[in-house]
Amino acid sequence: MKKELTIFDNPRNVKRLRMGFFVVLVLLLIAESFVEMHGYFSVEHFYGFYAVYGFISYVLLIFAAKVLRKIIMRKEDYYDH
Amino acid sequence: MITNMPPPALIFILGAVLIPFIRGKAKAVYMLALPVVVFITLLNLPLGNSWIVEFWGYELILGRVDKLSLVFAYVFTIMAFLGVLFALHVKDNLQHVSGIVYVGSTLGVVLAGDFLSLYLFWEIMAVASTFLIIASRTKESREAGFRYILIHLIGGLFLLAGIVLYIQKTGTIAFDYIGLTGIESYLIFIGIALNAAAIPLHAWLPDAYPMGTPTSTVFLSAFTTKSAVYLLIRTFPGADILLVIGGLMVSLPIFYAVLENDIRRVLSYSLMNQVGFMLVGIGIGSELALNGAVAHAFCHIIYKALLFMAAGSVLQMTGKIKCTEIGGLYKTMPLTCLFCMVGAASISAFPLFSGFVSKSMIISASGHEQIFLIWLVLQFASTGVVDHAGIKVPFFTFFGHDSGIRAKEPPLNMLLAMGIAAALCVGLGVFYQPLYNLLPFPVHYEPYTGGHVVGQLQLLMFGALAFTLLILSGYYVPEVRSKNLDADWTYRKFGRFAYKVLDKGLNSLNRVSEGVLMGAVKGVVSFFKSATANVALFVSVNIWLALGYRDKRLEIKKNQLYNDIIEGTLPIGIGAAIAISFILLVYILT
Numbered sequence: 001m002k003k004e005l006t007i008f009d010n011p012r013n014v015k016r017l018r019m020g021f022f023v024v025l026v027l028l029l030i031a032e033s034f035v036e037m038h039g040y041f042s043v044e045h046f047y048g049f050y051a052v053y054g055f056i057s058y059v060l061l062i063f064a065a066k067v068l069r070k071i072i073m074r075k076e077d078y079y080d081h
Numbered sequence: 082m083i084t085n086m087p088p089p090a091l092i093f094i095l096g097a098v099l100i101p102f103i104r105g106k107a108k109a110v111y112m113l114a115l116p117v118v119v120f121i122t123l124l125n126l127p128l129g130n131s132w133i134v135e136f137w138g139y140e141l142i143l144g145r146v147d148k149l150s151l152v153f154a155y156v157f158t159i160m161a162f163l164g165v166l167f168a169l170h171v172k173d174n175l176q177h178v179s180g181i182v183y184v185g186s187t188l189g190v191v192l193a194g195d196f197l198s199l200y201l202f203w204e205i206m207a208v209a210s211t212f213l214i215i216a217s218r219t220k221e222s223r224e225a226g227f228r229y230i231l232i233h234l235i236g237g238l239f240l241l242a243g244i245v246l247y248i249q250k251t252g253t254i255a256f257d258y259i260g261l262t263g264i265e266s267y268l269i270f271i272g273i274a275l276n277a278a279a280i281p282l283h284a285w286l287p288d289a290y291p292m293g294t295p296t297s298t299v300f301l302s303a304f305t306t307k308s309a310v311y312l313l314i315r316t317f318p319g320a321d322i323l324l325v326i327g328g329l330m331v332s333l334p335i336f337y338a339v340l341e342n343d344i345r346r347v348l349s350y351s352l353m354n355q356v357g358f359m360l361v362g363i364g365i366g367s368e369l370a371l372n373g374a375v376a377h378a379f380c381h382i383i384y385k386a387l388l389f390m391a392a393g394s395v396l397q398m399t400g401k402i403k404c405t406e407i408g409g410l411y412k413t414m415p416l417t418c419l420f421c422m423v424g425a426a427s428i429s430a431f432p433l434f435s436g437f438v439s440k441s442m443i444i445s446a447s448g449h450e451q452i453f454l455i456w457l458v459l460q461f462a463s464t465g466v467v468d469h470a471g472i473k474v475p476f477f478t479f480f481g482h483d484s485g486i487r488a489k490e491p492p493l494n495m496l497l498a499m500g501i502a503a504a505l506c507v508g509l510g511v512f513y514q515p516l517y518n519l520l521p522f523p524v525h526y527e528p529y530t531g532g533h534v535v536g537q538l539q540l541l542m543f544g545a546l547a548f549t550l551l552i553l554s555g556y557y558v559p560e561v562r563s564k565n566l567d568a569d570w571t572y573r574k575f576g577r578f579a580y581k582v583l584d585k586g587l588n589s590l591n592r593v594s595e596g597v598l599m600g601a602v603k604g605v606v607s608f609f610k611s612a613t614a615n616v617a618l619f620v621s622v623n624i625w626l627a628l629g630y631r632d633k634r635l636e637i638k639k640n641q642l643y644n645d646i647i648e649g650t651l652p653i654g655i656g657a658a659i660a661i662s663f664i665l666l667v668y669i670l671t
Contacts, residue, residue, distance in 0.1 A: 004412040004487070008480065018549070025546060028539050035531030040448025041456065044536070050460075054540035057464040058547035065339040065558055072566040073340070079564065079573050 025051075088132045088143040089119045089154065089192065090202060093161070093185025100181065101174040109169050112177060116162040119188070123154050130194055139254050142194030149375065149521040153191045153311045156379045157184065159505075160303045160386060167390050167498035168296035179212035180300045187304040191311055195254040196244045203240065203276075207233040210305060213297035214289050218641070222292040228569070229289040232275070236282070240272025259316040270317060277309035277360065278353050280329045284569035286353060287337070291345035291402075295393030298345060302352060302389045303382045310359045310378050314521075319366025327364050328458050330357025335465030339558055340565055342403045344392045344474055348385070351428065351470045354462060355381045361459065362443040365450055368522040373442030375520050380435035380509055384427035387502040388474065391421035394495055395478055398488035404473075404560040409483030414490050418479040420499040427506040429471035429541055430463060435509035437537065438516070438528045445526070464544040471541070472548050477560065 007013050029048060037044055044050075087095065096115045103111050131144035161184040168176060186209060189202030207230060215226035246265035248254055259266050271282070278286040290301050317323065331354050338350035355377070362374030394417045395410060396402040411418040423434070430436035440463070447456045490496060509516055517524040551557040621642055625635055 005415055006412060008411075021542075021545070021549070025542055028535060028542055031535045032539070035535050037532040037536060038530075039532075040445070040451065041453055048539070050536040050539035051543040053460060054464050054467075054543040055547050057461045058468060058544040059551070061335065061339065061461075061465050061468060062547075062551055062556070062558055065336045068336050069340050069558070069561075069563075069565075073561070074564045074566060076562050076564050078566075 086122050088189070089122055089158070090143065090185045090189030092119050092122065093181050093188065094205070097178045097181035097185065100177050112165045112169070112181070113162065115181060116158050116165065116184075119161070120155070120158045123151065123158060126151070136197070139197060140195065141198045142255065143189070143198055144192050145194030146192065147521075148519070149311070149315060150191050152375055152379060152519045152521070153307070154188055155519065156382050157187055157191065157304065157307075160184075160382050163383075163386060163390075163498050163502055164296075164300045164303070166501070167299055167393070167495050169494040170492050171294075171296055173216065173294075175212060176216045176294060176297050179209045179216070180297065183209035183213060183300060183304060187308045190308045194256075196247065196256055197254050199256075200237075200241060200244060204237055206305060206308070207237060210301060213301055214293050216297050217292060217294050219292075225289045225292040228572070229285050232285040236272050236275035238272075239268050239275070243268030243270075243272060257315065258318070261317060261320050261322065266317075270320075273309050273312045273316070274326070275309075276305050277313060277356055278306055278330075279326045279360065280333060280353075281568050283330075283334075283353055284567050284571075287334075287341075287346050287349040287567060288569050290349045290352075291343055295397040299386050299389045299393055302348070302385050306352065306356050307378050307382055310356060310363070310374065313360070313363050314371055314374055318363055318371055320364060323360045323364030324452070324455060325364075327357045327360030327362075328455055330354060330360060331462035332357075332458055332465070335462060335469060337565055337567065338465075338469035339473070340563075342405055342560060342562055344395070344402050344404065344407075344478060345389065347469055347474060348388055348392060351388075351466065352385055354466060355385065355428070357462070358440055358443050358459065361455060362446065365443075365446050365452070365455075367446055367450060369442060369449060369526060370446035372517075372520040372522050372524055372526070373439060373446055376439035376442055376516060377436075379516060379519075380427065380439040380506070383502050383505050383509070384424045384435055387420060387424035387499060387506060388428065388470065390495065390499045390502065391417055391424060392474070392478070394491040394499070395488070397495075398491055399486050401484075401486070403562065404477040404481075405562050407478055407484050407486060408481040409479070410486065410488060411479040412483075413487045414479070416490055416496055417499065418475065420496075420503045421475050421479065423503040423506050425471045425475050427510065429467045430537065431510075431541060432529070432534045432537060433507065433510045435506045437510055438513040439509075441528050441533065441537070442526055460540065463540060467541050467544040468548060472545060 008017075029051060032047060037049075039045060046052075086092070093115060100108065100112060126144065126146045128146050128148075130142050131146060132142070134141040134143060161181075164180060164184070165177075168180065171177070183206060186202040186205035190199055190206060193199035193202060211226050211230040211233075214229055215223050243265045244254075246263075247256070247259075247269065250263070250265060259269060261267060261270060275282040275285075286306070290298055293301055313320075313323070334350035334353040334357070338347045338354070341347045341350060359374040359377050359381075362370040362377065364370075392402060394414070395407060398414070399407060399410070401407050427434040427436045430440045444456065444459045444463075447459060513528065517526070548557070622635070622639060625638055630638060
């Protein structure tokens with residue numbers, strides 16, 4: 001029997017991964033104060049613009065897709081007859 | 082010396098003829114050697130026109146070589162090598178031959194300096210790719226292949242009509258920049274845009290590509306759309322309408338990709354989204370934007386193929402490819418998982434991966450030109466890519482709920498192809514200068530500035546944060562087995578419905594006359610239909626008998642062929658009879 005990877009079966013590892021991810025997020029926000037955000041548009045100069053825009057875009061995308069699903073979803077065999 | 086060689090397109094197309102006659106290791110070596118020979122030929126090509134052939138008083142240019150055509154020719158040839166390597170274990174000559182012919186015709190399109198040879202290769206491309214779709218030999222793939230070839234023949238007719246008018250107007254078959262100015266330019270534009278899966282002419286792509294075999298879809302993902310992108314860069318740079326089409330293409334397909342259950346269909350919508358970025362670049366039309374479109378096509382061909390390879394590996398090893406049926410595969414397919422994640426990081430444009438150095442050029446160009454709305458849409462779409470291609474594909478395939486499937490890693494050749502593609506993705510992301518040197522215009526662009534890296538990482542990681550929160554709270558779109566309506570509904574459902582309405586409404590009047598006429602037509606049609614089938618059967622049964630097929634196997638072969646012909650799923654190309662009759666022969670023999 002070939003051995004399997006089971007690293008994410010352990011909830012502690014998943015938790016560690018999630019914590020690491022949150023730390024990276026915080027670091028990214030802090031990093032912004034050390035670099036020059038020379039943007040093309042004035043909105044880019046708002047602190048954390050990209051973080052906020054990324055988050056909101058994502059949430060909007062998912063919720064809009066859920067609405068869209070109500071309109072366009074059919075059974076898998078829709079075209080079969 | 083190099084111009085004594087046949088043109089690259091013909092090296093592939095003529096080279097494909099020998100494939101069925103070679104066996105074992107020699108066959109593998111031969112097929113891998115074809116792209117290598119072509120690549121060496123390309124490296125030694127002088128700039129300018131080569132392989133000029135007189136034809137009925139016209140000059141066919143089979144080798145228009147400049148920076149723009151070369152960079153596309155390079156990446157298509159690299160892709161051919163990866164595709165062949167990935168499919169090396171496949172025992173089906175039909176796929177090998179049509180794959181290589183497909184690559185060859187694409188190179189023909191890219192290097193064509195005149196409209197006649199362009200059109201010839203264009204048609205071969207359509208037909209050869211159809212065989213890759215029906216290579217799965219399932220009812221669904223045959224039907225999708227049939228719709229695919231119909232749409233592409235219609236697109237080809239638009240192109241042809243445009244070409245005829247163009248030649249009449251200009252008196253030459255040579256072409257370069259055209260621009261949207263007259264009826265002929267619009268016809269040509271529609272013909273090309275259809276191959277780029279431009280909305281609303283896109284439905285053939287997510288309809289047909291997911292139907293290919295685990296290996297043939299990898300070929301399909303690379304050539305048709307990007308050769309159309311190449312042509313648009315050459316003929317219609319700066320066309321404003323491309324901003325609109327591109328803007329729709331980067332945004333609309335991502336909603337579908339979020340909802341779609343079949344991983345390869347998710348990737349097909351994602352492919353449209355990526356081509357959308359390129360079309361926006363072409364629409365902007367500045368040097369930076371066009372460089373960006375070319376660079377993005379280059380990187381995209383490789384990482385998209387990598388993602389389709391990972392999906393193909395999963396399909397081949399588990400027989401399944403729907404989110405609802407797979408999951409937890411990292412446990413036994415860690416390498417495939419790793420390669421898939423490299424592809425996902427590249428398409429998401431993470432710093433140090435290839436998408437970052439190419440996509441940012443297009444987004445920066447939109448900023449440079451101060452097109453705020455497009456800039457916002459592109460940033461929004463970038464987050465969308467993170468969702469469906471960056472997270473959804475690897476997460477639901479390799480992590481997510483454990484499906485209990487314990488599939489092994491795919492064969493060595495598939496792993497190698499994925500490994501090389503993954504290495505290229507990282508290589509292009511880190512050492513981007515060689516790619517920038519290949520671009521058509523001089524590059525004054527630095528992707529790795531502090532602000533850009535931090536901004537991009539924030540966008541991606543806070544998108545990922547949204548995913549984490551949504552999935553933990555149960556608000557993420559649930560995986561559901563379903564079919565989502567798209568524009569193909571118009572010809573798959575509404576067409577039938579409209580026919581029925583007309584049938585019921587108007588035809589009561591016509592019934593009598595129709596009865597007489599249809600009777601006659603049906604008689605004639607069925608005679609010709611069965612005549613073709615019977616002739617083909619007669620020829621192939623004798624060949625099969627000679628090859629030693631007997632009893633049950635012969636019966637299966639006969640039924641298969643008969644059905645293919647009666648259902649019209651053996652598409653006979655218009656401008657490509659020679660190449661096609663050969664593929665047809667292979668189809669009959671295998």
